[in-house]
Amino acid sequence: MFYTTDSNRHGLAHDPFKAIVSPRPIGWIGSKGGDGSINLAPYSFFNAVSDRPKLVMFSSSGRKDSQRNAAETGAFTCSFVSRNLADKMNLSSAALPYGDSEFDFAGLTAKQAELVDAPYVGEAFAVLECKVTEIIEPKTLSGEPSENVFVFGEVVGIHIDEAIVRDGRIDMSLARPVARLGYMDYSETSEVFEMFRPRSQQG
Amino acid sequence: MFYTTDSNRHGLAHDPFKAIVSPRPIGWIGSKGGDGSINLAPYSFFNAVSDRPKLVMFSSSGRKDSQRNAAETGAFTCSFVSRNLADKMNLSSAALPYGDSEFDFAGLTAKQAELVDAPYVGEAFAVLECKVTEIIEPKTLSGEPSENVFVFGEVVGIHIDEAIVRDGRIDMSLARPVARLGYMDYSETSEVFEMFRPRSQQG
Numbered sequence: 067m068f069y070t071t072d073s074n075r076h077g078l079a080h081d082p083f084k085a086i087v088s089p090r091p092i093g094w095i096g097s098k099g100g101d102g103s104i105n106l107a108p109y110s111f112f113n114a115v116s117d118r119p120k121l122v123m124f125s126s127s128g129r130k131d132s133q134r135n136a137a138e139t140g141a142f143t144c145s146f147v148s149r150n151l152a153d154k155m156n157l158s159s160a161a162l163p164y165g166d167s168e169f170d171f172a173g174l175t176a177k178q179a180e181l182v183d184a185p186y187v188g189e190a191f192a193v194l195e196c197k198v199t200e201i202i203e204p205k206t207l208s209g210e211p212s213e214n215v216f217v218f219g220e221v222v223g224i225h226i227d228e229a230i231v232r233d234g235r236i237d238m239s240l241a242r243p244v245a246r247l248g249y250m251d252y253s254e255t256s257e258v259f260e261m262f263r264p265r266s267q268q269g
Numbered sequence: 270m271f272y273t274t275d276s277n278r279h280g281l282a283h284d285p286f287k288a289i290v291s292p293r294p295i296g297w298i299g300s301k302g303g304d305g306s307i308n309l310a311p312y313s314f315f316n317a318v319s320d321r322p323k324l325v326m327f328s329s330s331g332r333k334d335s336q337r338n339a340a341e342t343g344a345f346t347c348s349f350v351s352r353n354l355a356d357k358m359n360l361s362s363a364a365l366p367y368g369d370s371e372f373d374f375a376g377l378t379a380k381q382a383e384l385v386d387a388p389y390v391g392e393a394f395a396v397l398e399c400k401v402t403e404i405i406e407p408k409t410l411s412g413e414p415s416e417n418v419f420v421f422g423e424v425v426g427i428h429i430d431e432a433i434v435r436d437g438r439i440d441m442s443l444a445r446p447v448a449r450l451g452y453m454d455y456s457e458t459s460e461v462f463e464m465f466r467p468r469s470q471q472g
Contacts, residue, residue, distance in 0.1 A: 083424070088446060089294060114287065115326075121417070160468070214320075220274075224273075224289070236451060238456070248438070257460075
């Protein structure tokens with residue numbers, strides 16, 4: 067089947083877009099407001115986007131607390147979600163009034179980052195500490211604004227729980243990261259396989 | 270353990286950054302150059318970044334053919350990788366001379382997109398046809414340029430193989446999308462679970 071997004075008449079029970087672009091990694095964004103309140107929320111319109119330097123981005127649908135806080139303090143953290151934290155990650159997506167802590171609501175430990183002014187999830191297997199590099203309102207074909215705002219940050223510090231490291235590598239069977247699919251679906255990373263890059267055919 | 274990225278002295282056998290931000294979806298980017306040559310390459314610094322309108326982005330490490338072609342023709346496609354296409358996806362990452370077709374090299378069918386001037390993978394379970402909205406050189410804390418260039422596109426058309434649709438939804442156990450982890454690791458999406466959003470606590 068083929069359809070155009072201007073009508074978006076896909077004829078299915080639910081819009082399939084987010085199911086197509088999957089599995090998406092979950093950045094559990096910790097941030098602090100100018101008033102000192104702390105916030106935590108999961109984003110799956112999130113990814114690493116550069117290795118040198120290490121840059122990540124998350125896309126906020128509407129002007130939400132994470133984006134507001136990142137703009138106010140110039141910082142955020144990304145904690146990562148292992149299978150045993152999935153329920154708490156989901157709880158932290160509740161729409162609480164501004165200033166209420168999702169850490170408290172979900173029963174998570176808010177730890178203060180080392181290098182930036184933002185909290186992170188103490189229970190997470192890995193955490194990135196990030197300084198905001200830019201916040202962008204994306205261009206669209208119609209010229210109408212998107213609902214979304216993109217927050218980019220450079221990673222300045224990295225926490226890793228040594229319990230998930232084996233032979234100098236992060237072992238995915240120990241970390242068991244959760245990813246976002248479409249609808250209400252999530253996946254657990256379990257079936258891992260290796261492929262080596264093909265030899266260059268160039269030059 | 271904690272380390273700063275300015276020294277990047279993580280003390281592990283391999284840089285863990287890409288393993289931490291995982292699993293990453295794979296956008297298999299099809300593009301056509303101004304000279305009519307076609308290109309295909311997998312990107313995992315790739316994601317959906319907006320739902321209304323539907324925007325995706327991929328980050329090219331260096332000025333590669335996909336980014337060059339997207340700039341020249343203003344278009345690209347994203348095909349998606351099911352488990353049975355993983356080997357061919359990997360083959361398509363070979364560095365071929367500019368103008369040589371990775372479709373031919375990997376034994377894949379190049380189909381012409383409906384709405385944009387770019388090829389896509391005929392065997393893929395889903396394909397997005399995209400028009401370039403902007404190409405950005407990201408800001409960094411040091412002011413030095415990143416190796417990476419971000420290509421953003423708006424989705425104008427969507428193909429879905431009806432064989433993966435069940436009860437009006439894409440069934441991940443039929444699509445079996447492949448994701449990128451760290452090192453040479455990939456995962457297959459197999460263990461799926463549902464979680465429903467917590468009730469709003471606001472207002």
